[in-house]
Amino acid sequence: MPSREDILAFIAREREAAAQAGAALPDKIGKREIARAFGIRGDDKILLKKILKELELEGEIQRSRKGLHEKGALPQIVLADITTRDRDGDLIAVPVEWDEALGPLPRIAIFAPRKARVGGPPAAGVGDRALVRVTPLRETGGPAYSGRVVKLLSRAVKRILGVFREDLRHGGGRIVPVDKKMRDKEYRIAEADRGEARDGDLVSVETLSRGRLGQPIAKVRERLGSMNSEKAISLIAINTHSIPDLFRPDTIEASEAAKPARMEAEGFRREDWRSLPLLTIDPPDAKDHDDAVHAAPDDAPDNPEGFIVTVAIADVSYYVRPGSALDKEALDRGNSVYFPDRVVPMLPERISNDLCSLRQGEDRPALACRMRLGKDGHKLDHSFHRVMMRSAAKLSYQQAQDAIDGRPDDTARPLLDEALKPLWRAYEATKIARTKRSPLDLDLPERKILLKADGTVDRVLTPPRLDAHKVIEEFMILANVAAAETLEAEKSHLIYRAHDEPSVEKLNALSEFLATIGIKLAKGQVLKPMQFNEILAKVRGTEHENVVNEIVLRTQAQAEYVAENYGHFGLHLRRYAHFTSPIRRYADLIVHRALVRALDLGPGGLPEMGREHLAEIAARISAAERRAMAAERETTDRLIATFLAEKIGASFEGRIAGATHAGLFVKLSDTGADGFIPAASIGDDYFRFDEAHHALIGARTGATYQLGDQVTVKLVEAAPFAGALRFEMLSEGKARAGRASALKTKGAKASRARPSARTSRRRTRA
Structure with a gap:
């Protein structure tokens, strides 16, 4: 039986060997591979499993669907910022994305030539961002990795x-x-x-x-x-995050030169689906419409009471060819970015709002997925088609919902029986399959900022979550799954949308908190989304509902794009790819091209491309997504801080959204604005941070302010540029017997530190 050190060394060697061999990703390392390497058989495998579990609980290794690996290990391809030089003049980089729960930020020693090769790419320098292939270093006291620049993404700009x-x-x-x-x-x-x-x-x-x-x-x-002008606030985010908001001249020229697609071109003829009454259902202010849906009963004898559901997506791959000016800039942007006052699109308006917008009554090229669903919502089979379609109608979510609820307007009334009701009946069937699959059921309300004509904030609201939203969402998920299944069946490489299971550290923290409210969750237990849903169901309607939802949310990993599939934990799906929004996401465009090539559907297919190349693209667009999320979040914070700056001294209702050694973060109920309350400003007690309870507790009185508590606060400071708010606590802390004395024995830490900068919560996006 190998020792613990032998196992750790083996995992490290395998990763290092894969990196040195130039593999995009190492083969999965798990119990089976370790047993084979050390010749472990029979009952000894039980002992091996116990050793691996102990290493995992102690934080020495991490388990994910990617296999076992050392705690905090970087993937082979990482997006990194080159931040400085060491004493020898060598470049040092750090990963752009890093979970602090995994340990200190790892440093990467960049191997780079001193001068750029004539005719080759420019040499990297301090301030640049690059894709880097990393190899673990065993030396202590220096950088944890060495790295070679695979692709330089941006030059330093002072x-x-x-x-x-x-x-x-x-x-x-x-x-x-x-x-x-x-x-x-x-x-x-x-x-x-x-x-x-x-x-x-x-x-x-x-x-x-x-x-x-x-x-x-x-x-x-x-x-x-x-x-x-509030319009300047989105410019701050655009410039701060280096989001390209002006298209290059050759990109504009290419988009203006694009011609509408025809039924037959370049030796390929599209299927004629113009008589199929497909509908677009979008927000009322949507300027592009890239998806359309249709449902009808399936009259096949092998599918009684079943349905045929069609999802048609704008054929962006026809217009944006690999290697073209449009393609290169779309990859640089990675995705569209949405601000309250503007959209920074991935593609020029000539493509996104015109040629690829599925306008009512106009011929448009599309890539369509036709799916047969059983009466229980289970997908029986599917097929993909390159078609010419003509949208029968454009509806908003509210229009469609009102029609189903018995209040159709003049546009929706003619569509109710033949188009809308079949969609809802098919959706009711998919709800059966969804319940059986049991994806993670977190309610994540999105705040929406409405602006006045002069660009100032009018109000902040949380739009209602309608069944119409869920209908479209469920059919899009089904089409995304079908795309991944088809490409796997065709042995085609693709970019997956993946979401890892929660880390052991976060699950242990969740277990400790749940124990404080009487819910048992064994440490080290591997959870599925269903178990999370059961926990949420137990606290629904109780005083603990909000705090448990918050902590379960924070337990989740971040979704990402990858070339090596490890499944989607939140949706509880083995394979999942983004297919339904190629106008605004580059990942979807890659999937469209892969389908065109794999199914021989005409021009615009994915060129010969290895998994390593796709891994590089996946890293770039994942980083672009993080960039967009940060810019959108910061803009919202700055807008709301500007909106509230005139209300200094006013009182607001809110809920505690975070507790730290330094103080409390509070989210206001009406606007969703986040602000900070320094611990030193709370009452006349000496507050200590109780990590297990996610609370600040008075050392003398036991007064408790816990994550999720409803509170009243007064706004005392607003910093619009920083998007920061500071509150004063008006509510008394809850009296919870035994807390103050318990803190003395548990060694809770004092909370009189100076307030830290505002932090933001990371949310997963499916």
């Missing part, structure tokens, strides 16, 4: 975004950076370098040298607009 403040006495002015990390640092602007900037303008500056007294000097490169 530009800073800030607000220009005019100096009327001496001329010129100063720049106050909008980046929260640089709030204490200002830059001097000479009169000759201010350009057209006026007091209060949002500007982009380039840093120059330092002045005689050490104050940094900068030059205004671009005036982006007045900060008095």
Whole structure:
């Protein structure tokens, strides 16, 4: 029987060998592979399983659908930022995405030539972002990995975004950076370098040298607009996150030159589906319509009371060919980014809002998935078709829902019996299969900011979750699954949408908390979505409902794009790919191309591409998705902080959304705004942080403020640029007997630290 050290060394060697061999991803390392390597047979496998479980519980290794690996190990291909040089002048990088629960941020020593090769790609430098192939290093005290740059994604740009403040006495002015990390640092602007900037303008500056007294000097490169307009706030996020918002000239030229698709072109003839009454159902303000649906009873004798459901998706792959100007810029963008006042699209409007928008009554090319469902919602079979379609009608979610609820308007009334009711009947069948599958059932309300005509915030609301939303969502999921199944059956490489199971550390933390409210969950237990749903059902309608939902949400991993499938935990699906939105997601465009090639459906198919190349693309678009999420979240925070800045001193109802050593985070009920309450400002007690209970507890009184508690707060400070709010607690803490004395024995930590910067919660996206 190998020792624990032998097992850890074997896992590390296998990963390192895969990296050195140039594999995009290592073969899965699990109990079977370890047993084979060490010749373990029979009952000894039980002992091996016990050793692996102990290593996992102690945090030495992690288990996921990707196999066993060392705690905190990076994948072979990682998106990294090159941040500095070491004493020897070698570049040092860190991963863009890292879960702090896995340990300290790992450093990567970049192997790079000192000078760029003539005719080759430019050499990487400090400030660049790149795809890096990493290999673990066994030396201690230095970087954990060595790495080689696979692809340089962006060059360092010494530009800073800030607000220009005019100096009327001496001329010129100063720049106050909008980046929260640089709030204490200002830059001097000479009169000759201010350009057209006026007091209060949002500007982009380039840093120059330092002045005689050490104050940094900068030059205004671009005036982006007045900060008095909320529209400038999305510009902050666009510039801060380097989101490309202006299309390159060759991209625009290619989009304007595109011609509408014909029934027959380039030796391929599309199927004519223009008589099929497909419907588009979207938000009322949608400008592009890339999916349409249809349902009808299946009259086949082998499927009594079954349905035929059709999902038709705009054929973006026909217009955006691999290697073209449109394709290259779409990959750079990765996805569309949505702000309250604007959309930064992945593709130019000529493509997204015109040629690939499934407009009512107009011929449009599409890639369609036709699925046969049994009366229990189980998918019997499916097929893909490249078609020409004509949308029968454009409806909003509310229009469709009102029609089903007996309030059809003039547009929906003619469609009710022949189109809408069959869709709802098919959806009722899919609910049976969904219940049996039991995906994770978390209710995640989305806040929506409505702007006035002048660009200022009108109100913040949480739109209702309608059955119409669920109908479209369920059919899109079915089509995504069908796409992944088809490509696997055709032995085609593809990009999967994957979602890992929760880490052992997070499950253990969940177990500790549930124990405090009387729910038993054994540590180390492997949970399925169904078990999470059972936990949520136990607390539904109780005082613990909100806090348990919050903690279950935080237990989940982040969804990502990968070339090597490991399943989708949240949806409880073995294989899943994004197929239904190629207008706004590059991953879907890859899947469309793969289907076109695998099924011989004409031009625009995926070129010969290995799994390693797809792994690089998956890493890039996963990073683009994180970038978009961060930009959208920060813009929302800044808009709401600006909206509330005029309400200093007002009281609000909210709920505790986080508890830390430094204080409490509170989410307001009406706007969803997040703000911070320093522990030092709460009452006249000395509060300590109880990690197991996710609470601050008064050392003297036992007064408790716990995650999920309903509270009343007063707004005392708003910082619009930072998107930060500070509250004062008005509610008394809950009296919970025995807590204060229990803290003394459990060694809870004092919470009189200075308030930390605002943090945001990471949410999974299916």
